[in-house]
Amino acid sequence: MYHLYGSQGTGSAIVEIALEYCQLAYRRIEAAPWEDNPGREALARLNPLLQIPTLQLPDGSILTESAAILIHLGLEFPDSGLLPAPASARAQVIRGLVYIAANCYSAIGILDYPERWISDPDEPLKARVRAAAAERLYRSWGLFAEQFASRPYFGGAAPGALDIQAAVVSRWSGAREHLRDSHPDFLALLQRIDREPRIAAVLARHWPPASS
Numbered sequence: 001m002y003h004l005y006g007s008q009g010t011g012s013a014i015v016e017i018a019l020e021y022c023q024l025a026y027r028r029i030e031a032a033p034w035e036d037n038p039g040r041e042a043l044a045r046l047n048p049l050l051q052i053p054t055l056q057l058p059d060g061s062i063l064t065e066s067a068a069i070l071i072h073l074g075l076e077f078p079d080s081g082l083l084p085a086p087a088s089a090r091a092q093v094i095r096g097l098v099y100i101a102a103n104c105y106s107a108i109g110i111l112d113y114p115e116r117w118i119s120d121p122d123e124p125l126k127a128r129v130r131a132a133a134a135e136r137l138y139r140s141w142g143l144f145a146e147q148f149a150s151r152p153y154f155g156g157a158a159p160g161a162l163d164i165q166a167a168v169v170s171r172w173s174g175a176r177e178h179l180r181d182s183h184p185d186f187l188a189l190l191q192r193i194d195r196e197p198r199i200a201a202v203l204a205r206h207w208p209p210a211s212s
């Protein structure tokens with residue numbers, strides 16, 4: 001069985017959706033790094049960076065980084081539909097997965113924890129860092145919307161790995177509110193992805209409708 005270390009409202013939703021796509025049995029382990037709990041202690045033994053999601057494979061090895069997990073599962077289970085079969089389309093999906101991780105995910109980390117990047121920050125300095133990170137984040141989503149074509153989804157005729165990652169990561173830090181004005185067609189695509197039944201079921205667990 002797969003063991004997924006994560007927490008509600010985090011990137012572990014990405015991996016839960018992917019595991020559902022692959023029809024794999026898995027156990028969810030609550031392991032919020034910001035809380036003192038048994039799952040956190042177990043996570044620290046597997047992944048000293050305390051990153052979630054962390055996925056423990058049936059052979060006991062671990063995978064971190066949502067993009068890497070999606071790529072692994074897509075290659076390991078080609079019938080899941082996570083990755084396109086044609087090599088050229090698959091290459092663009094992998095490019096998109098890494099793009100979101102390198103640009104959008106990273107900017108969110110700065111927004112959430114500016115003190116990790118600057119020494120002895122005061123509140124005005126943290127506010128300036130957050131403002132700059134938000135500007136970078138919104139620009140990165142805009143460029144993503146303009147560079148990655150949907151056919152009608154990023155992976156082809158049905159939502160796949162890149163759609164899953166975009167649908168979850170775009171829920172944070174006001175990205176969708178910004179896209180509503182700057183790229184309404186892209187926002188409409190994200191909302192269509194949200195409604196795919198396997199995706200919708202996991203999103204409802206992580207973001208109950210009353211909090212959406």
